Amino acid sequence: MKLEDRYEIPSQAVSREIGDEIVIMDLASGCYFGLETTGARIWQLLGIGKSLGEICDAIVEEYDVPRDVIESDLETLVRDLATRGLIEP
Numbered sequence: 001m002k003l004e005d006r007y008e009i010p011s012q013a014v015s016r017e018i019g020d021e022i023v024i025m026d027l028a029s030g031c032y033f034g035l036e037t038t039g040a041r042i043w044q045l046l047g048i049g050k051s052l053g054e055i056c057d058a059i060v061e062e063y064d065v066p067r068d069v070i071e072s073d074l075e076t077l078v079r080d081l082a083t084r085g086l087i088e089p
Helices: 037-047 052-062 067-083
Strands: 013-018 021-026 031-036
Touching: 013 037, 021 037, 031 037, 037 052, 037 067, 052 067
Parallel strands: none
Antiparallel strands: 013 021, 021 031
16 A cells, blocks of 8 residues: 555445544445544545545644554555445555
């Protein structure tokens, strides 16, 4: 996984914003997933085609968290979403 990588949200992953959370339904499996605050913001940025590096830049600017922590957490979240088929390169 590189910071210049971009991911898309496939058509079977339908999401809705509820307050500051995102609820995602995988139409293929019927499973629901929830992302809170920072995860929800990352989902939004993935949805508009931002690269992982651009997402890191935005999160660092919006939240008071060190970049290395953001990069590590972003990698974990992206790997989990990709494994579940909710995003694809």
